[in-house]
Amino acid sequence: MSVTLRPVDENNYRRVIALDVGPGQERFVARNVNSIAESKVYPYLIPAAVYSDDELVGFALYGRDPETGKYWIVRLMVDAAHQGKGYGRAAVLALIEELRAKPECGEIYLSLVPGNEAAEGLYQNVGFERTGEIADGEIVMRYSL
Numbered sequence: 575m576s577v578t579l580r581p582v583d584e585n586n587y588r589r590v591i592a593l594d595v596g597p598g599q600e601r602f603v604a605r606n607v608n609s610i611a612e613s614k615v616y617p618y619l620i621p622a623a624v625y626s627d628d629e630l631v632g633f634a635l636y637g638r639d640p641e642t643g644k645y646w647i648v649r650l651m652v653d654a655a656h657q658g659k660g661y662g663r664a665a666v667l668a669l670i671e672e673l674r675a676k677p678e679c680g681e682i683y684l685s686l687v688p689g690n691e692a693a694e695g696l697y698q699n700v701g702f703e704r705t706g707e708i709a710d711g712e713i714v715m716r717y718s719l
Contacts, residue, residue: 579672591606601687602690618640650662
């Protein structure tokens, strides 16, 4: 399974903000409209629509923190209708490859809400490890390239 990361633009932003997580997952990830707004306030954050062929299946927000120089996967979500099909794993791998292409990127960070076992299992499965840090109440994980 492969997915592509595409810009959020005037052709897809309405569909991107209409994507939604499954019941009970709302506390684990911000709404896509909020993430897109954040990318306008913090221009180092890159919003990306996640596609399988030409079907929109999810959304990601990633970038390099200008203060620390660290690369982060800030948000990742797969629409409820597309969960359980491998798109989350494929999206994480696509994000890793996108960031691996940056010559100064040696590690990728992300954080997750405690109790989000499905996400933590996914991230561990692709090679992320807990750092032992807690940032804003979230568990920080790191992937070494």
